[in-house]
Amino acid sequence: MFSGGILAMDEHATKFVAYDPTGHELWTAPAKSSAGDACTPAVLNGTPYGLCTPADDPTKGGVSLLHLNPADGTSKEIAQLPTGAEPLGVTDERLVFAVPKLAAGSFGSGEDQPYTTLEEVDPADGGRRIPLPGAARGTPTLFKGVIHFVRPNGTVTAVRASDGKQLWQRATEIENLSAPVLSTKSDTLYFANRFGRLLAVNARTGTVRRRTSALQNPGDSTDDTVPYTLLVKDTLVAVAGDTAFSVRTDRPVLPR
Structure with a gap:
């Protein structure tokens, strides 16, 4: 959900569609970008976005980040991200994405996925890339400027989003x-x-x-x-x- 509605894709995955809380359609926007037209919706800090990759081969061409105007769906491409970049949230008014280390020919993340960098995007002044420590592995979740990576074996690692510094790591011994x-x-x-x-x-x-x-x-x-x-x-x-x-x-x- 974004501020004022719910973001989804149409049945053919060719358009972004916004609905109000009652299910009434608010607007549609074409699902296409310079990278490709295989798109997925995302909501970060109450704002709708689209992530688009090449339809024929999502492992090539990177990811286009689209900003969708909440009022009318007007689309604007604001950044190019590395392949597999996953949206985590917003910190210090910057959009935060975790970039996985992908094996040759692979796409997407697994439960014990290693991550190499963070991509922070600011529509006003571009963005920056932040290296992650080798312990950044598992499923990431962002809270209050800290990313928590959870591995299937129960190990939790906290990393500061602003500089990639590892804050702590705990082997909880509780799996899954x-x-x-x-x-x-x-x-x-x-x-x-x-x-x-x-x-x-x-x-x-x-x-x-x-x-x-x-x-x-x-x-x-x-x-x-x-x-x-x-x-x-x-x-x-x-x-x-x-x-x-x-x-x-x-x-x-x-x-x-």
Whole structure:
């Protein structure tokens, strides 16, 4: 969702389409760029964008970044990004993208993807490229200027977006963690794994604050379902396997 609507693609993947919250179509914009017309929608800091690559071979030609005017969908190409660049969010009014190290002929990211650089884009003055440390590996999530890379083995690495400096790394020993959510009230990162184990980590130091045991019966789809977490005020909502559950962050007692 962006400020004022929902961004999607049409059924033929040839247009960006914006809808208001009731489902009424607001505008459409052609899905094409100098790099190609294989496009995907993205929303960063409440603003709609498009990421476009060559349709015949997405591993060549890089990625065109399109800014879509929220009011009428007017499209403007504002940057060229390296192949595989993934949008993470905004920090200091710059759009932040993580650039993976891709094997020859590959495209996209995996659960244990290594990343080499950050691309920061400012429509007003261009952008800059920031090298990442070798430990930048896994699934990245950006919170308050810090990127958290989560590996399948449970290792979490925090990297500062402004200069690529590694702030901390923690081997949590809890495998298959979800992407984190951040409580700004307690400065804590929360995770869930596919069996419903919960993990709370100090966002500044990486120190483990608490962890729980697994759910007694998370269901039959733990191998096929990606765990998910959502923070609603002081309540952590998580999905593991076939089960959705919620706990208070100050008393993380799991349901029986």
